[in-house]
Amino acid sequence: MQVIFDLPDDVVSQLYPLEDKLPQILELGLRELNAITQSEFSGVAEVLEFLANLPTPEAIIALRPSLALQAQISALLEKNRTVGLTPTEEQLWQSYQYLEHVVRMAKARAFVKLQEIDGE
Known part of the structure; x- marks a missing residue:
């Protein structure tokens, strides 16, 4: 699946060296986001x-x-x-x-x- 994002330049510069790890970064970010949502629990x-x-x-x-x-x-x-x-x-x-x-x-x-x- 291909996903296109509009990101600020400073974020792009941080992600560029980690391009091969983007799926992991997104997965970890989603887990963190879900954990924050769980604080409502x-x-x-x-x-x-x-x-x-x-x-x-x-x-x-x-x-x-x-x-x-x-x-x-x-x-x-x-x-x-x-x-x-x-x-x-x-x-x-x-x-x-x-x-x-x-x-x-x-x-x-x-x-x-x-x-x-x-x-x-």
């Missing part, structure tokens, strides 16, 4: 870090989204109802849905563990 990291710390079953069952995370979810829901989501927002929404699935699984397992403890 705030609130999620705190949930994953919480679960990674192997909390007690009671703490897992008590887990609720932070106000910031809940606000992001609510904003996406509202936008979806009114004007629709962009592809990036749709991807973010799918990530939130997956996180909810993971948390539900953790809560279900925590509940089973508590029942096993109570049954002893």
